Amino acid sequence: MDPQISVALIGAAGVAGTVGGTVLGAWIQARGGRAQAQAARDAAVTAAQATLAHATQERVWTVIPVYLRAAGEYAQAVERLYQVDAVDDVLVARRAFELAKAEAELAAPQGMRSALESLAGALRALEGVAGLVGAGERAHGALMILCDSDVNAHEARIELRNLDVANVPTWTPTRLPAPAAYEPAVAALEAVAGLTEEQRVALLSRAPRVRAIQARRRDSMAQYQSARAEVVDTTRAALGAG
Structure with missing residues (x-):
């Protein structure tokens, strides 16, 4: 082979090798750059998720105690009605x-919504x-207060208890005349000067339902x-407290 051709081929091969190496290096570098960019994006997403989770926990920690306190005050107010x-x-x-509930629903994660509504329904x-x-x-x-000082009140309490024990049918006192089973209680209540007419009506309506009323009160409180x-x-679950 002509020495000049041989030199030319060797030179060409060297150039080709250099170009190939440069291209390969650039490809590797590009892949590395994309990997770094993806890693950066993943890290940003992870950080954003952590920030969101922390913000959610902060909102829950702030709003739910207010909601529970308002629920407790509502329940206490209802109990005073007795x-x-x-x-x-x-x-x-x-x-x-209701205001506390609205704030809680806005702040709490989706997994808490059902529990919040259940408490509202129970109240x-x-x-x-x-x-x-x-x-x-x-x-x-x-x-019961009058029984401490009024013998007629004590007698009325006994007659009302007899209605409960006898399991008599309920009667609406505004419908007259009174059934025979109610007459002793009606007479006894009329003799209690310390009661209003509305209280006498309420006591006669209550008498045959005492146990049912007590059961409903227990069930609603439970x-x-x-x-x-x-x-x-x-x-606690939303806050990661287990």
Whole structure:
């Protein structure tokens, strides 16, 4: 082979090798750059997720205790209906709870929404029961106080208890005349000067349903306490407290 051709081929081969090496190096470098960019994006996503999770926990930590406190105050206001006719207090407590609930629903993660609604439903049921039987329970409390100083009140309490024990059918006292089974209780209550007519009516309506009323009160309170515990549990889970 002509020495000049050989030199030319060797030179060409060297150039080709250099170019090939440069291209390969650039390809490797490009791949490395893309990997670094992807890693940076992954890190950014992870950091954003962590920030969001932390922000959610902060909101839950701030808002849910307010919600639970409002729920407790609402429940206490409802329970007072069995002692005093404090409907206005219940209205104020309910409004405060509804505001706290709205804030909690905005702040809490999706997994907590069901527990929040369950507690709201339990409180509505608690108030519903108190609204139905509260007047009778308040009247009964007034009668018990009178029993300490009024023999007629003590006699009326006995006659009302007899109605419960006898399991007589319920009677609406506004419908006259009174059934024969109710006549002793009606007469005994009329002799108690310290009672209003509304209280006498409430006591006669309550008498045959005492055990059923007590069971409804227990059930509604148990439902509330269970729903409240569920909110506490889901809150602990949202906060990573197990």
